[in-house]
Amino acid sequence: MEASSNGLRITERSNPVTQNIDTSAPQDIINQISQCEQEIFQGWKEYENIFSERILQSLDQVVDRATEIITNPEKSCIVMSGCGTSGRLAFFVSRDINKFLQRELGQIPCCDYLIAGGDVALLKSTEAQEDDPILGSAILDQLCAGKDKVLYIGITCGLSAAYIAGQIDYCLHHLDKVFPVLIGFNPLNQARDHPIEKWDQTCASVFSKLNEAQSVGKAAILNPVIGPEPITGSSRMKGGTATKVLLDIIFQVSLYRVISSKTEGAVHNVRGIIKVLLELYFKVMQSRPREWQLELADVITAAGKSLNNDGHIYYLGKDQLGMLGLIDASECPPTFGSDFQDVRGFIQGGFSVWGNHEGDLGLGSKHDIDIQSFKKNILPQLSDRDSIILICSSKDQGNDIDSLCEDIQKTSAVMVCVEDERTFQKSAVIDGSNLELYLQIPWTQFEEPLGIFPPQLQKQIRKNLLQICVKRTLNMISTAAHVLKGKVYQNYMIDLTLSNNKLFHRGISIMVKLLGVTEDLATVAILRAIYSTDHLTEGQRDGPISQHIASASRTPKVLPVTILLLSIENCTIEEALQTLAKYPAIRTAFHTLSKV
Numbered sequence: 001m002e003a004s005s006n007g008l009r010i011t012e013r014s015n016p017v018t019q020n021i022d023t024s025a026p027q028d029i030i031n032q033i034s035q036c037e038q039e040i041f042q043g044w045k046e047y048e049n050i051f052s053e054r055i056l057q058s059l060d061q062v063v064d065r066a067t068e069i070i071t072n073p074e075k076s077c078i079v080m081s082g083c084g085t086s087g088r089l090a091f092f093v094s095r096d097i098n099k100f101l102q103r104e105l106g107q108i109p110c111c112d113y114l115i116a117g118g119d120v121a122l123l124k125s126t127e128a129q130e131d132d133p134i135l136g137s138a139i140l141d142q143l144c145a146g147k148d149k150v151l152y153i154g155i156t157c158g159l160s161a162a163y164i165a166g167q168i169d170y171c172l173h174h175l176d177k178v179f180p181v182l183i184g185f186n187p188l189n190q191a192r193d194h195p196i197e198k199w200d201q202t203c204a205s206v207f208s209k210l211n212e213a214q215s216v217g218k219a220a221i222l223n224p225v226i227g228p229e230p231i232t233g234s235s236r237m238k239g240g241t242a243t244k245v246l247l248d249i250i251f252q253v254s255l256y257r258v259i260s261s262k263t264e265g266a267v268h269n270v271r272g273i274i275k276v277l278l279e280l281y282f283k284v285m286q287s288r289p290r291e292w293q294l295e296l297a298d299v300i301t302a303a304g305k306s307l308n309n310d311g312h313i314y315y316l317g318k319d320q321l322g323m324l325g326l327i328d329a330s331e332c333p334p335t336f337g338s339d340f341q342d343v344r345g346f347i348q349g350g351f352s353v354w355g356n357h358e359g360d361l362g363l364g365s366k367h368d369i370d371i372q373s374f375k376k377n378i379l380p381q382l383s384d385r386d387s388i389i390l391i392c393s394s395k396d397q398g399n400d401i402d403s404l405c406e407d408i409q410k411t412s413a414v415m416v417c418v419e420d421e422r423t424f425q426k427s428a429v430i431d432g433s434n435l436e437l438y439l440q441i442p443w444t445q446f447e448e449p450l451g452i453f454p455p456q457l458q459k460q461i462r463k464n465l466l467q468i469c470v471k472r473t474l475n476m477i478s479t480a481a482h483v484l485k486g487k488v489y490q491n492y493m494i495d496l497t498l499s500n501n502k503l504f505h506r507g508i509s510i511m512v513k514l515l516g517v518t519e520d521l522a523t524v525a526i527l528r529a530i531y532s533t534d535h536l537t538e539g540q541r542d543g544p545i546s547q548h549i550a551s552a553s554r555t556p557k558v559l560p561v562t563i564l565l566l567s568i569e570n571c572t573i574e575e576a577l578q579t580l581a582k583y584p585a586i587r588t589a590f591h592t593l594s595k596v
C-alpha cells in the first residue's frame with residue numbers, strides 16, 4: 001500500500017519551497033514557511049484537497065454526528081485522540097469546546113481527549129507510546145465504557161501512528177455505538193504499512209477497513225493532501241494547523257446548528273457554511289501584513305541569538321493562547337534534539353487551570369508550567385541571552401503577565417509581545433531596547449462572513465482564528481531559531497531524536513537522501529551511534545526496533561554522530577564525538593568534513 005513516486009509518503013518528503021531554508025535570512029524563512037502553508041488550502045499536485053467533494057462530504061457527515069452528540073450529551077461523547085502534537089491539539093480543542101458549551105450554552109461538556117503516553121505527553125514528548133496499538137485500543141475501551149454513542153476522531157498526520165490504528169480497529173469492532181473518523185494528510189494508499197511489533201495488522205490494513213466502513217456511511221476519513229512540511233516530516237507545522245482548521249470547522253458548524261435549532265430553526269445550507277469558513281481560514285492564513293513580517297524577522301533574529309548563545313526562549317501566556325506556547329515548546333526536543341529547558345512555556349495558573357485528566361503532573365520545578373514558578377526560578381537568572389515571548393490577548397490587561405513585564409524589563413532579556421489588537425500599549429514592553437511584536441489580525445477585512453453566525457459563535461470563531469495565527473507565528477519563531485542555530489540541513493532535521501518506529505525510519509531515509517548511502521549502510525551507522533559502539537553485537541544488530549528506540553531515546557546526538565561516521569573514512573565513535581564537541585552545530589561539522 002505504501003506507494004509513491006519516490007518511495008516516500010508525501011508527509012515525509014522534502015518541500016521544494018524550503019530546500020534552502022538553512023541558509024536563508026529570517027525574512028526569507030518567514031516567506032518560505034508561509035508559502036508552504038498555503039498548500040493547506042491550495043492542495044498539492046493532483047491530490048484531493050481540503051475543498052474536494054469527498055472531503056466536504058466527510059465533513060458534512062462528521063458535523064451531523066457532532067451535532068447529534070452536542071444536542072444529546074447524556075451518555076455520549078466526542079473523543080479526539082492523537083500522538084504528540086496531534087494529541088495536544090485534541091486536548092486543546094476539547095478543552096476549548098467544553099468551556100464554550102458550559103459558558104455559552106449552559107450545557108454539560110461532552111468532549112474528551114486521549115494522547116499517547118498520557119498527560120505527561122501534553123508537555124514532554126514520549127513518542128515510543130505511539131507504537132502501541134493495544135494500549136491505544138484498551139484506553140479507548142475504558143473511555144467508551146458506559147457510553148451509548150461516541151464520535152471518535154483519531155488524528156495521525158502521516159496516517160502512521162499505531163496507537164491510532166489500534167483505536168480505529170477498536171471502533172471497527174464497535175460500529176453499533178462508535179462512529180470513527182480519521183484525520184490525516186496523506187492519500188489513503190500511502191498509509192504506513194510497516195510491521196507493528198506484537199500486532200498482526202498495520203496502519204494501512206486497518207485504515208483500508210475503515211475505508212470500507214466509510215463507503216457504507218459508518219465512518220469518515222478526512223485526509224486532504226496538504227503537501228510536504230516546511231521542515232521535512234515536522235507535522236506539528238502544517239499538519240497541526242490543518243488538524244486545527246478541520247476540528248475548528250467541525251465544531252463551529254455543529255454549534256451553529258445546535259444554537260440555531262433553539263432559536264431560528266434548522267440550518268439548511270450546511271455545505272455552504274463549511275465552505276464559507278474554509279475560505280475565511282484561507283484568507284486569514286494568506287494575510288501577512290508587511291509590518292508583521294518585519295517585526296517577526298526581528299524576533300526570530302533575537303530568538304536565534306538566544307539559542308546560539310546557550311540562552312533560552314520562554315513563552316509566557318494565559319489560558320488557550322498561553323497553551324499554544326506549551327505546545328510549541330514541547331515539540332522542540334524531538335524535532336531539533338534540543339534540551340527541554342531551551343524552549344519552555346508557562347501559563348497563568350499552571351496545572352490548576354489546565355483541565356487535564358491527571359491534574360498536577362508533579363514533575364518538579366524543572367518542568368513546572370506555572371508563571372509563578374517562572375517568577376521564582378527563572379526570573380532571577382534572566383540574562384541578555386534569553387528571549388521572553390509574551391502571548392497576550394488585548395483582553396488580558398491586569399493579569400499576572402502584565403505585572404511581570406516590569407520585572408522582566410529590569411533584566412537584560414529581550415521581551416516580545418504577541419498580541420491580537422493594537423488597542424493598548426504596554427509601555428513596559430516598548431521602552432528601552434526591548435522588541436515588540438504585535439500579531440495584528442485585520443478583522444474588518446473578515447467581518448462580513450461572520451455576520452451570518454450568532455454573536456457568541458462569532459466571538460468563538462474570532463478566537464479560533466487568532467489561535468491559528470498565534471500557532472503559526474510561534475512555530476515560525478521556534479523553527480527559524482533552530483534553523484539559525486544550525487539544527488537543519490537543507491530542510492531536513494538532522495538532530496531529531498529517534499524515539500519511535502516512524503522516526504527511526506525517518507532517520508535512515510534522511511541519511512540515504514543526504515549522503516547518498518544505501519539503506520543498509522545508513523542503518524548500521526545509526527545503530528553504531530545508538531549503541532555508542534564501533535562493533536555491533538548480534539543482539540544490537542538484529543534486535544527489535546523498539547529496543548533501538550529505547551536506547552536512542554537515552555543517547556544524544558545520534559544523527560549528528562551517524563553523519564560523521566558515514567562521511568569520514570574509518571571514523572570511530574570516539575572521533576565523531578570529539579568532532580562534534582569541536583563543531584557543535586552539525587551543519588558546520590558536516591560542511592567542514594565534506595570539504596576534507
Ligand SMILES: O=P(O)(O)OC[C@@]1(O)O[C@H](CO)[C@@H](O)[C@@H]1O
Nearest residue numbers: 083084085086156157158161235
Ligand atoms: O501520528 P502523526 O500525527 O503523524 O505524528 C505524530 C508525531 O510522531 O509526529 C509529530 C512530529 O513529527 C509529533 O508531534 C508526533 O510525535
